[in-house]
Amino acid sequence: MTQTAMTTKTAPGGLAFMMPVFNIIRFLLRSPTSAFSLVIIGALILLAILAPLLATHDPYLQDLTNVLQPPNGAHIFGTDELGRDIYSRLIYGTRITLTIIGLVTITVGPIGLAVGTAAGYVGGMFDTVLMRITDIFLSFPSLILSLAFVAALGPSLNNAIIAIALTSWPPIARLARAETLTFRSSDYIAAARLQGASPVRIIVHSIVPMCLPSVMIRLTLNMATVILTAAGLGFLGLGAQPPMPEWGAMIATGRRYMLDSWWLVAFPGVAILLVSLAFNLLGDGLRDALDPKQMNRR
Amino acid sequence: MKSVAVTNLSIALGMGANVANILPDLSFEVEKGECFGLIGESGSGKSTVLRCISLLLQHWRGDIAIGGTSLRDLSVIDRCRTVQMVFQDPYGSLHPRHSVRTVLQEPLKIHKLDRRQERMEQALEEVGLPISFLDRFPHQLSGGQRQRVAIARALILEPDILLLDEPTSALDVSVQAEILNLLSDLRRRRGFTYILVSHDLAVVDYMCDRFAVMQAGDIVEVLDRSALVNDSATHPYARELISASVAYDRAS
Numbered sequence: 001m002t003q004t005a006m007t008t009k010t011a012p013g014g015l016a017f018m019m020p021v022f023n024i025i026r027f028l029l030r031s032p033t034s035a036f037s038l039v040i041i042g043a044l045i046l047l048a049i050l051a052p053l054l055a056t057h058d059p060y061l062q063d064l065t066n067v068l069q070p071p072n073g074a075h076i077f078g079t080d081e082l083g084r085d086i087y088s089r090l091i092y093g094t095r096i097t098l099t100i101i102g103l104v105t106i107t108v109g110p111i112g113l114a115v116g117t118a119a120g121y122v123g124g125m126f127d128t129v130l131m132r133i134t135d136i137f138l139s140f141p142s143l144i145l146s147l148a149f150v151a152a153l154g155p156s157l158n159n160a161i162i163a164i165a166l167t168s169w170p171p172i173a174r175l176a177r178a179e180t181l182t183f184r185s186s187d188y189i190a191a192a193r194l195q196g197a198s199p200v201r202i203i204v205h206s207i208v209p210m211c212l213p214s215v216m217i218r219l220t221l222n223m224a225t226v227i228l229t230a231a232g233l234g235f236l237g238l239g240a241q242p243p244m245p246e247w248g249a250m251i252a253t254g255r256r257y258m259l260d261s262w263w264l265v266a267f268p269g270v271a272i273l274l275v276s277l278a279f280n281l282l283g284d285g286l287r288d289a290l291d292p293k294q295m296n297r298r
Numbered sequence: 299m300k301s302v303a304v305t306n307l308s309i310a311l312g313m314g315a316n317v318a319n320i321l322p323d324l325s326f327e328v329e330k331g332e333c334f335g336l337i338g339e340s341g342s343g344k345s346t347v348l349r350c351i352s353l354l355l356q357h358w359r360g361d362i363a364i365g366g367t368s369l370r371d372l373s374v375i376d377r378c379r380t381v382q383m384v385f386q387d388p389y390g391s392l393h394p395r396h397s398v399r400t401v402l403q404e405p406l407k408i409h410k411l412d413r414r415q416e417r418m419e420q421a422l423e424e425v426g427l428p429i430s431f432l433d434r435f436p437h438q439l440s441g442g443q444r445q446r447v448a449i450a451r452a453l454i455l456e457p458d459i460l461l462l463d464e465p466t467s468a469l470d471v472s473v474q475a476e477i478l479n480l481l482s483d484l485r486r487r488r489g490f491t492y493i494l495v496s497h498d499l500a501v502v503d504y505m506c507d508r509f510a511v512m513q514a515g516d517i518v519e520v521l522d523r524s525a526l527v528n529d530s531a532t533h534p535y536a537r538e539l540i541s542a543s544v545a546y547d548r549a550s
Contacts, residue, residue, distance in 0.1 A: 186390055187385040187386075187387060187390045187391035188390065188391055188392055188393040188394075190354050190383075190385070190391075191383070191385065191391055191448075191451065192393075192404070193354065194352055194354070194378060194381075194382060194383055195378055195404060195405040195408055195409075195451075195455065196374050196375055196377075196378035196405070196408050196409065197404065197408055201408070205404065206393055206396075209393075209395045209396075210393075210394075210395065
């Protein structure tokens, strides 16, 4: 540990800032399950970036002379009911999946952290009001609530993202509040108050860094749920609209042909399974990696 | 340097039927540059007095005057530059994810002070730590080193009054001596006013000019340091406390 501190010290600027990230990745690679999750997620990101190079066909190109072809040399995952190449659609679908995960995470993380830490630190009436609001959100099953939101806003990918974000911040806020309560009366917070730090400063500088690891773990575990909810909304026709190659929507349209043409639903299904499994495992791995008691092992 | 006058301080914690009068009615005065001890068994309200003086607890009644000005009339910034506190547990008083540099820099940023690097180095030097420790994290420091950092954090705003809440009770005996020497050395050089809470009479004997014996939130007697040697305490509880401590010292 002293060794790492020395190396961080000698490399100021951007590289020193990245050191903890490298350490965490190195720790994750040591366990097989989290290494597997890293590989899948790395592949997902690569596929999304390199989609135009890796896709063999245009994902929107219809070929009505060539519909419902089983996997073969020209179309390795077969074609769908409009003759579109399933492999290429899967590849382009990674972009949609990553957009959903990314946007939901960027909105949900800060909102949940802000609400939770403020409620936990300020306490009193403020805490009660904020927590009753989160209770209201929590009391609905998230898929049902997002369905209601999408139905109200109109079905589209963007509205699906907004709906998912609206339903997934309350658990984060709850978590951040619980963490905040455990150390709001600790001596280092008292010391910060004695130095004249404003409540906002204490929350941002002292409380958020303490909440961040568990919130990040929760967000990562949440990503699996987000993927499933997005696929569910797509399946119900309330998320991404045709002809977008969203995985859930692909399963929904393939359902009608499922009995004769298994490849229409099997490949998008496997993709959803793999990616949500990977995020779940990554969340588990991060829980070990970010545990302060394990700091010395990194 | 400033004096502290506490008059009719009272505080009650809890609500309704569970309300507890921690401090019923407490008064004492501390001269400028003096080290004043507060001693008593656990739960006698020693630390609560410090938390009232530092305004960590705010709903007390009565008056606390610092250098003649009422504590409540001071602005937050002025108050922070007048009164600082060193906590009991050095393992809990430093933010586990802040380096020593961040710990010392925060107060300088809040108070918009200049010459930050210079001030930080000076503070570390004063508590006897090498400047290279700026980039260390609390888990890379020993208990004594942590307490030194906590003292440096209190010193960096150049306060007049230091509140010491059992600053050595969480440390090893040998380290205790080091920290006590550091504190008395600092007082000699910088002329701080100390209010020291302890349940260890030996610490009070070593550090303090005068001390108050507390029982159930009240001061039963204010004694001079010489009272320990001369056995001149008059109140029965104070006599009992001192004789118990002396007997313990002989036994151990």
